Amino acid sequence: MFGIFKLSFAREPLDSEVERQDKFYRIIIKAEAVVLAAANTSNDFSNDSSVLSVKETYAVPQIRLPLLDIPIFSSLYEDWTPYKEVFTAIIDKNTPTDDVHKLYYLRQSLKGGIAAKITNAVDLSSHSYKYAWDSLVSRFQNERVIFERHIKAIFDQQNIERESSSSLRHLLLDNTTVHLKALSALKQPIEH
Incomplete structure (x- = not known):
């Protein structure tokens, strides 16, 4: 009536549990598609109790993301x-x-x-x-206070004690750029 289909359950070497689960869900999805296609093509059997109805849908499991840490705020x-x-x-x-x-x-x-x-x-x-x-x-x-704190942090930076590229990089990239980007995020002009 619905046609015959074969699902191969032959033992194949699988590298991991993830591959086994992936194969299992692909087989379930294929079987579900065949059942749904058969049910859609034979509307005259809709009242027949022998026609299978799919009540659950199976989805391929998604990647499990690592837990997120709650940020810490120190009142600055x-x-x-x-x-x-x-x-x-x-x-x-x-x-x-x-x-x-x-x-x-x-x-x-x-x-x-x-x-x-x-x-x-x-x-x-x-x-x-x-x-x-x-x-x-x-x-x-309070955007005004936040703005003032970033400006103050830029002007209150320590002097470079010894001339070197690492000291300059620390001053410009690690400190100044952070505060300039924060000011830019506050939609404050930072050009010139």
């Missing part, structure tokens, strides 16, 4: 923007995570300073996360 204004972006992406916008867990992660990511004091001042409850996060944002999302 110049570190706020990268911290906020990463924390927002990993924790704040993670909708399956409830607010109590978000507040716990927020507290764990703050080491010392006023930021830790702000979050430790609220109870560990679901309604406190939004208040604590909004308090941090209103305190540290």
Whole structure:
């Protein structure tokens, strides 16, 4: 009725478990395609209980990514923007995570300073996360202060003690460029 198809289960040398799983899922996908094609071509058997229906779809497993570390914020204004972006992406916008867990992660990511004091001042409850996060944002999302801190860091760099290419590279690439890129991210003019 549906045609005969053969799936070969002959023993072939496989190098790893990943290859075995890959082959298994390819076979499942092929079998599913044959069943779906047969079901689509024979609509007159749709009420027949002998026609198979596929209730689950099998997908090839995706690559497992390494666990992400929660960033640490030490209450320095110049570190706020990268911290906020990463924390927002990993924790704040993670909708399956409830607010109590978000507040716990927020507290764990703050080491010392006023930021830790702000979050430790609220109870560990679901309604406190939004208040604590909004308090941090209103305190540290101050572009004028962030701008001033980056400018100050550029002008307060240590003098080069000994003339060498590594000292110059450290001064220009490691220090100055970081602050210039941060100013550029704040949409501040850095040319000339």
